[in-house]
Amino acid sequence: MxxxxxxxxxxxxxxxxxxxxxxxxxxxxxxxxxxxxxxxxxxxxxxxxxxxxxxxxxxxxxxxxxxxxxxxxxxxxxxxxxxxxxxxxxxxxxxxxxxxxxxxxxxxxxxxxxxxxxxxxxxxxxxxxxxxKGRLFWWDRVALLMHRCRRARVELAYPATLVLEPQRDPVAAATLVCQTIKRTSGVDIGRLWDEIERATGVSIDLCEERAIAARTxxxxxxxxxxxxxxxxxxxxxxxxxxxxxxxxxxxxxxxxxxxxxxxxxxxxxxxxxxxxxxxxxxxxxxxxxxxxxxxxxxxxxxxxxxxxxxxxxxxxxxxxxxxxxxxxxxxxxxxxxxxxx
The missing domain is CATH 3.20.20.370 (Glycoside hydrolase/deacetylase)
Known part of the structure; x- marks a missing residue:
């Protein structure tokens, strides 16, 4: 209903x-x-x-x-x-x-x-x-990177081929990435962050991540x-x-x-x-x-x-x-x- x-x-x-x-x-x-x-x-x-x-x-x-x-x-x-x-x-x-x-x-x-x-x-x-540990939950890290992306179109090659529009709808882009992680076997998290950062042009400083994690x-x-x-x-x-x-x-x-x-x-x-x-x-x-x-x-x-x-x-x-x-x-x-x- x-x-x-x-x-x-x-x-x-x-x-x-x-x-x-x-x-x-x-x-x-x-x-x-x-x-x-x-x-x-x-x-x-x-x-x-x-x-x-x-x-x-x-x-x-x-x-x-x-x-x-x-x-x-x-x-x-x-x-x-x-x-x-x-x-x-x-x-x-x-x-x-x-x-x-x-x-x-x-x-x-x-x-x-x-x-x-x-x-x-x-x-x-x-x-x-x-x-x-000073690390964000992985789904929160995905959300943060998508919110900060200023590119209209982003293409990920890992963990699957995805076309995203984070500038228009960062929540939808993050949701699609998270759904893919949840249903894909054997995801290499380190490789995932490298790919997202390459495609979005966004990274997060370790000190900043530690501070956000401490608050969260x-x-x-x-x-x-x-x-x-x-x-x-x-x-x-x-x-x-x-x-x-x-x-x-x-x-x-x-x-x-x-x-x-x-x-x-x-x-x-x-x-x-x-x-x-x-x-x-x-x-x-x-x-x-x-x-x-x-x-x-x-x-x-x-x-x-x-x-x-x-x-x-x-x-x-x-x-x-x-x-x-x-x-x-x-x-x-x-x-x-x-x-x-």
């Missing part, structure tokens, strides 16, 4: 009090569904500047309102609750888990105080290659502060590469490294991983997660989790979008879909 029609339908149902009633009824009947909401950044789009705007799903005000709706209609569950459920324990009525991917600094600076005020526990999935990505002190505050911190892989673009052996090494780095940093066992980009795993990649030592794995943009039939290494999650407040968010709690899906 298009976003506009969905908003109208949600508003009409909410005016009649039906959304509240349906949520109450789902809890009363203990319908076997789990909602896991995935966030990345809590930020105004104006604060994102030259970086990827697609991961700034909510403002602080919107997030606070969503937490209020969750608290009013659902039972917040932790990663520990979900792990126990995977081993046979029951979940409470209308269970909801809140999750953050990547490791953006606003998770600590903005989301954590709001979570604490609301009394909500969240799980933060961190890509362990980035904290404290959590360091290990901030990650540890999340854990001390009672939040869960788990793996989002090491390099944040789509696992299916690696060999199963490379995927195992990347996941195991992430688990080891997190375990050493937090001085505790790490049990769960959220897959970068969030595609479901099967076959050799399913085994790779097990071999890396994880007992729980999360996909993304995959909807509600039906508790009567689930794969502990492919727990579905619901991707968030801007503007999902009020009646629209209540509808999302009920059906779990993104607009247009």
């Amino acid at each position: 298009p976003h506009g029609r969905r908003a109208l339908a949600a508003g009409a149902l909410d005016t009649l009090g039906l959304l509240d009633r349906f949520l109450w009824l789902r809890a009363k009947l203990r319908l076997p569904v789990l909602s896991v909401f995935t966030y990345h950044r809590i930020a105004e789009l104006s604060d994102v500047d030259e970086l990827d705007p697609g991961v700034a799903e909510v403002s602080a005000r919107e997030f606070e309102e969503q937490l209020e709706v969750i608290k009013a209609h659902c039972t917040v569950v932790s990663l520990r609750d979900v792990r126990r459920f995977a081993k046979g324990r029951k979940l409470p009525p209308n269970p909801v888990m809140v999750a953050f991917d990547d490791g953006y600094r606003d998770n600590h600076d903005v989301a954590l105080p709001l979570l604490q005020r609301a009394g909500v526990t969240a799980t933060f999935f961190v890509a362990t290659e980035y904290p404290g 990505i959590m360091d290990w002190h901030q990650i540890a502060a999340l854990r001390r505050a009672g939040m869960d911190v788990q793996s989002h892989s090491h390099s944040h590469r789509v696992l299916q673009t690696l060999s199963p052996e490379e995927a195992t090494r990347d996941l195991a490294r992430s688990r080891r780095v997190l375990s050493d940093a937090l001085n505790e066992v790490v049990h769960a991983v959220a897959y970068p980009v969030g595609y479901s795993l099967c076959g050799a990649f399913h085994r790779a997660v097990r071999e890396a030592g994880f007992e729980i794995g999360f996909t993304n943009n995959s909807g509600l989790c039906t508790l009567s039939s689930f794969d502990p290494l492919n727990f579905p999650r619901i991707a968030m979008d801007r503007g999902q407040i009020g009646a629209l968010f209540k509808l999302k709690l009920l059906i779990g879909q993104r607009p247009g899906r």
